[in-house]
Amino acid sequence: MSVASSDIIICPMTAAELPQIIAIERLSYPLPWSEQHFLDELSSRVALPLVALDAEGAVLGYICAMQVLDEGHILNVAVAPEARGKGIGRLLCERVLADCRAADAAFVSLEVRVSNHSAIELYQRIGFVECGRRKRYYENGEDAIMMEFIY
Numbered sequence: 001m002s003v004a005s006s007d008i009i010i011c012p013m014t015a016a017e018l019p020q021i022i023a024i025e026r027l028s029y030p031l032p033w034s035e036q037h038f039l040d041e042l043s044s045r046v047a048l049p050l051v052a053l054d055a056e057g058a059v060l061g062y063i064c065a066m067q068v069l070d071e072g073h074i075l076n077v078a079v080a081p082e083a084r085g086k087g088i089g090r091l092l093c094e095r096v097l098a099d100c101r102a103a104d105a106a107f108v109s110l111e112v113r114v115s116n117h118s119a120i121e122l123y124q125r126i127g128f129v130e131c132g133r134r135k136r137y138y139e140n141g142e143d144a145i146m147m148e149f150i151y
């Protein structure tokens, strides 16, 4: 089932949403970002943190990205477990791709665990391609796949 984008609002992240974001973060990753990590994103000049909200203002997902010169980079994207598979991850990533393009990025890069099949599928479906691997990049010794989207 897909959610019409008119049912979802994508807007800049605010500190008021952090309790919901941190709850989703903890359900999404074995080593979740801390509240301070998100606060740093909110205060960074180069960060582009966004949330996906439902019609009542509840957080369904979020994305943290940054842009330096002509390179955009996706640092974190997660969707609440009960809201997955409805197109929200795609909406968030496509919004970052549009924002980076509007800010003259030449490409957007990211790293993803080799075992994270749902994220790899999402990135491939929106046009990211593998451009390398980082050996033992993660704390458990897992490799990272490096991917990029070139405009």
Ligand SMILES: CC(C)(COP(=O)(O)OP(=O)(O)OC[C@H]1O[C@@H](n2cnc3c(N)ncnc32)[C@H](O)[C@@H]1OP(=O)(O)O)[C@@H](O)C(=O)NCCC(=O)NCCS
Binding pocket: 028, 029, 076, 077, 078, 079, 080, 083, 084, 085, 086, 087, 088, 089, 090, 091, 111, 112, 113, 116, 117, 118, 119, 121, 122, 123, 125
């Ligand atoms: C990865 C994640 C953000 C995907 O969000 P989502 O809202 O469920 O993804 P979408 O519904 O937008 O799916 C986008 C595309 O990816 C594909 N996809 C998503 N999850 C998939 C899965 N589990 N298996 C196969 N394909 C999948 C969909 O088929 C869809 O393709 P389509 O748009 O062409 O139909 C979500 O699973 C999540 O939060 N995971 C935990 C956090 C995480 O691992 N983040 C990525 C870190 S690099």
